[in-house]
Structures are given as C-alpha cells and as structure tokens.
Amino acid sequence: xxxxxxxxxxxxxxxxxxxxxxxxxxxxxxxxxxxxxxxxxxxxxxxxxxxxxxxxxxxxxxxxxxxxxxxxxxxxxxxxxxxxxxxxxxxxxxxxxxxxxxxxxxxxxxxxxxxxxxxxxxxxxxxxxxxxxxxxxxxxxxxxxxxxxxxxxxxxxxxxxxxxxxxxxxxxxxxxxxxxxxxxxxxxxxxxxxxxxxxxxxxxxxxxxxxxxxxxxxxxxxxxxxxxxxxxxxxxxxxxxxxxxxxxxxxxxxxxxxxxxxxxxxxxxxxxxxxxxxxxxxxxxxxxxxxxxxxxxxxxxxxxxxxxxxxxxxxxxxxxxxxxxxxxxxxxxxxxxxxxxxxxxxxxxxxxxxxxxxxxxxxxxxxxxxxxxxxxxxxxxxxxxxxxxxxxxxxxxxxxxxxxxxxxxxxxxxxxxxxxxxxxxxxxxxxxxxxxxxxxxxxxxxxxxxxxxxxxxxxxxxxxxxxxxxxxxxxxxxxxx
DNA sequence: ATGTTC
Numbered sequence: 198x199x200x201x202x203x204x205x206x207x208x209x210x211x212x213x214x215x216x217x218x219x220x221x222x223x224x225x226x227x228x229x230x231x232x233x234x235x236x237x238x239x240x241x242x243x244x245x246x247x248x249x250x251x252x253x254x255x256x257x258x259x260x261x262x263x264x265x266x267x268x269x270x271x272x273x274x275x276x277x278x279x280x281x282x283x284x285x286x287x288x289x290x291x292x293x294x295x296x297x298x299x300x301x302x303x304x305x306x307x308x309x310x311x312x313x314x315x316x317x318x319x320x321x322x323x324x325x326x327x328x329x330x331x332x333x334x335x336x337x338x339x340x341x342x343x344x345x346x347x348x349x350x351x352x353x354x355x356x357x358x359x360x361x362x363x364x365x366x367x368x369x370x371x372x373x374x375x376x377x378x379x380x381x382x383x384x385x386x387x388x389x390x391x392x393x394x395x396x397x398x399x400x401x402x403x404x405x406x407x408x409x410x411x412x413x414x415x416x417x418x419x420x421x422x423x424x425x426x427x428x429x430x431x432x433x434x435x436x437x438x439x440x441x442x443x444x445x446x447x448x449x450x451x452x453x454x455x456x457x458x459x460x461x462x463x464x465x466x467x468x469x470x471x472x473x474x475x476x477x478x479x480x481x482x483x484x485x486x487x488x489x490x491x492x493x494x495x496x497x498x499x500x501x502x503x504x505x506x507x508x509x510x511x512x513x514x515x516x517x518x519x520x521x522x523x524x525x526x527x528x529x530x531x532x533x534x535x536x537x538x539x540x541x542x543x544x545x546x547x548x549x550x551x552x553x554x555x556x557x558x559x560x561x562x563x564x565x566x567x568x569x570x571x572x573x574x575x576x577x578x579x580x581x582x583x584x585x586x587x588x589x590x591x592x593x594x595x596x597x598x599x600x601x602x603x604x605x606x607x608x609x610x611x612x613x614x615x616x617x618x619x620x621x622x623x624x625x626x627x628x629x630x631x632x633x634x635x636x637x638x639x640x641x642x643x644x645x646x647x648x649x650x651x652x653x654x655x656x657x658x659x660x661x662x663x664x665x666x667x668x669x670x671x672x673x674x675x676x677x678x
Numbered sequence: 679a680t681g682t683t684c
Contacts, residue, residue: 265679288679289679289680290679290680293679326680326681326682327680327681327682381684385680385681394679394680395679395680395682396679396680397679398679434679435679436679436680437680437681439679439680440679440680441680443679443680444680527679
C-alpha cells in the first residue's frame with residue numbers, strides 16, 4: 198500500500214489505495230516505528246477509513262498494532278447524523294484505562310517493606326481471569342453502580358469525595374441505559390467490582406527518580422514534589438461486564454447492518470448508524486460499561502489505600518495516596534471540533550488511544566487548567582511508564598487524542614516461548630522489581646521484550662506536539678492479573 | 679481484553 202510521508206512523523210495512505218475509502222488513513226510514527234508495524238495495521242486503518250460518515254481521516258497512534266476490527270491505537274471521528282458507532286473502535290474492554298496515585302513516601306521508606314506491601318496489595322486486589330471481588334452486589338444495586346460510576350463508590354464508602362474531581366468525566370458519564378444491558382452482562386458484572394482482571398492489567402508501585410523529571414514545575418503541580426517519590430499506577434477496565442456488552446452488540450449490529458444497507462471490508466467492523474435505535478442502545482450500554490470501569494478503579498483505589506495502611510500502620514491519608522488523574526483509553530465520546538471551518542459535534546472513537554486536551558478547557562480539573570490534561574501512559578512492567586500533559590495541538594491533529602502505551606511487538610505465544618514466568622519473576626527480583634502474579638504463564642506474556650521501546654513511542658507524540666513529557670516512572674513492584 | 683468455545 199502506498200504510504201506517503203506528509204510531514205515528520207506523519208504518514209498518509211490516500212483514498213485511492215483502497216476501494217471505498219472516504220478519507221485518507223494517517224499513521225503517526227517515526228520511520229523506524231512505521232517499518233516495524235504489522236501489515237494488519239495498514240489493512241485495518243484503511244478499512245476504518247471506509248466506514249460511513251467518517252470525518253477528515255482515520256488515525257493510528259505510534260503505539261498502534263493489530264486489533265479486533267480497528268487497530269489498537271486507532272482514532273476515528275464520525276458525523277453524528279450520517280456516521281456510525283462501532284464496538285470494534287472502542288474495544289471489548291470498554292473504558293480500559295489508567296489511574297495514577299501519588300504518595301508522600303520515598304523509595305527509602307518503601308524498600309524495607311516492599312515485599313510485605315506487594316503481598317498485601319495482591320491479597321487486597323483480586324486478580325486473574327473470572328475472579329470475583331470483595332464487593333458483591335445484587336442486580337439492582339449493580340445497575341445503580343453502573344449509572345453512578347465512581348460517585349456511587351464514594352457514596353458507598355469506597356474512596357474519598359475529593360477523588361472524583363480528578364477523574365475524566367468525574368468518574369461518571371451521563372446517559373447509562375439500564376434497559377440496553379443483557380441479563381448475562383449484569384450477571385457477569387455484579388460481582389467483579391474491585392478486581393484487576395488478567396492480561397496486561399496490573400497495579401504497579403513506581404519510583405520517580407530525579408533524572409526522570411522532564412519538567413519540574415509541571416511535575417510539582419501534579420503532586421510530584423520530592424526525590425525518589427513513590428507513585429501507584431493502575432491499569433484495568435470493565436471486566437466481564439464490558440466484554441459482554443461488546444459481544445452482545447456485535448451480534449445485534451451484524452444483523453442490523455443488513456437492514457441499514459451498510460457493508461464493510463471486515464466482519465469485525467460491525468457497526469450501526471449512531472442515531473439508529475441499535476446505535477443509541479449500544480451507546481447507552483457502553484456508557485454503563487465505562488462507568489463500571491471508573492467504579493472498578495475507584496474500589497481498587499480504596500483497596501490500595503487499605504493495603505498501604507495495613508503495612509505502614511497509619512491512616513492512609515497520612516501516606517498521601519491522592520488521585521493524580523484517571524483516564525480512559527477505550528471509549529467513544531461526543532466532542533466538538535472545527536472541521537473545514539465549521540464547528541461540529543462528532544463521535545470520537547478511541548481504541549487504545551488517550552484523550553489529551555490542552556490547558557484552559559472546562560472539561561479538565563481546575564487545578565490542571567494551566568498545565569493541560571494529565572495523560573497516563575503505561576509501559577511494560579519491566580521498562581517504566583510516563584505521565585504526559587495534553588496540548589491544544591490535538592484539536593487540529595488528532596481529535597483530542599494521543600497514544601496509550603508502548604504497544605506489543607511480539608505475540609503472547611512467542612513471548613511464552615522465549616521465557617518462563619518463574620524465570621522472569623526471579624530475574625526481575627534480582628533487578629529490584631517484585632512481581633506477584635495470578636498466572637505464571639500470563640506473566641511471561643508480559644515480558645518487557647514483547648513491547649516496543651516506550652521512550653521511542655512517547656518521543657513521537659512529543660515531537661508532534663500533541664502531548665508533552667513530564668515524568669517517567671520506574672517500577673519496583675507489580676501485581677499482575 | 680474475556681466465566682480464553684453458547
């Protein structure tokens with residue numbers, strides 16, 4: 198496929214390259230990252246460019262790789278009247294996202310008790326496939342929770358009131374539609390609040406070394422104010438509930454598409470007109486699943502605080518453990534952008550892509566109004582993660598979006614062939630990183646060598662000006678699903 | 679990602 202470099206770190210595949218493309222497909226990457234991208238990324242992002250009502254261009258972030266229907270790292274904006282909503286553009290794990298906590302502790306405070314802390318975190322935060330949480334709700338109460346999101350959690354004793362203003366959307370998106378949820382989705386979801394899940398979902402204890410602070414003044418505004426400070430990063434989503442919502446609507450959409458006369462290059466791109474009854478029902482169900490993920494991260498935050506309090510023998514507030522931010526990277530949202538000189542409301546799909554709004558916007562927390570929206574980028578458990586801030590440049594280039602992680606380069610199967618989980622665990626322990634995992638096989642799949650170099654990926658978004666580096670975190674402890 | 683095949 199002809200891929201034209203139209204600017205530094207910007208590649209475009211013109212509509213002439215595939216029948217049915219309404220707009221160009223754009224991949225944001227360095228020459229080296231582009232060369233390393235699988236053929237699936239090119240095929241999938243050009244398929245996305247064929248979807249009805251897509252506006253301007255289909256985008257793929259530098260951490261992009263092959264996914265279900267859309268590439269992971271895909272961003273696409275649709276006209277609300279003529280466009281579609283597609284579960285493949287959001288991901289099975291609806292509102293998979295990141296939360297970051299700061300602490301008053303330093304590495305020196307934590308090292309002597311790190312093993313006890315990781316053990317306690319592993320006990321307090323259930324992880325693994327199919328695991329149930331400490332919060333078990335009946336159906337009606339679970340429906341309340343997915344309508345109320347993180348706010349419901351705080352009202353029921355999980356977390357602090359002041360957490361809420363530091364979450365994207367305050368941790369609760371309006372418009373959850375209980376009637377759009379299947380029995381099976383509710384049954385799967387109701388006992389999973391406060392659980393980590395599996396795969397690349399994790400909870401990590403990290404250190405901010407002074408040489409990893411790129412902008413001291415912005416770091417301070419984000420709560421990072423001392424040398425070798427400890428942070429806690431969390432990556433998880435909506436568990437079986439969101440997965441079931443995705444499964445339910447893929448099936449509904451596959452038959453609805455025939456009625457609406459929509460054809461796609463790929464069955465995995467099942468979609469429905471956004472304004473159709475089916476499209477609106479999925480949107481209402483997706484909002485409920487997104488809220489369940491905010492609630493999940495809120496309950497886990499409560500459990501993290503309890504684990505720290507157990508180990509340090511003081512009230513969790515004395516240790517800090519304040520929320521820095523919480524942001525989704527698998528979601529569709531209605532946002533306004535200027536397109537061809539006209540302000541338009543669009544349905545922005547982000548699938549493995551993070552919102553990255555600039556300063557002075559009303560939809561980011563007051564305290565970050567002068568620095569921009571925090572963007573939390575999780576790396577592999579061996580190599581470190583980043584805190585960035587967003588920029589107004591995303592309004593022009595990326596429908597308010599940036600990357601979400603480092604991106605895999607090796608399949609799970611290939612990673613398992615190269616190393617055993619227990620070997621990796623010992624190896625990491627020798628390097629001062631304690632890992633607790635529900636599955637040794639799962640651990641091997643997450644080895645650092647299976648991921649792209651996170652610095653290389655983050656440098657692309659910084660050069661493009663869509664996000665700016667503030668801090669790099671290095672892991673010292675990890676709880677893995 | 680996922681009660682990893684209703």
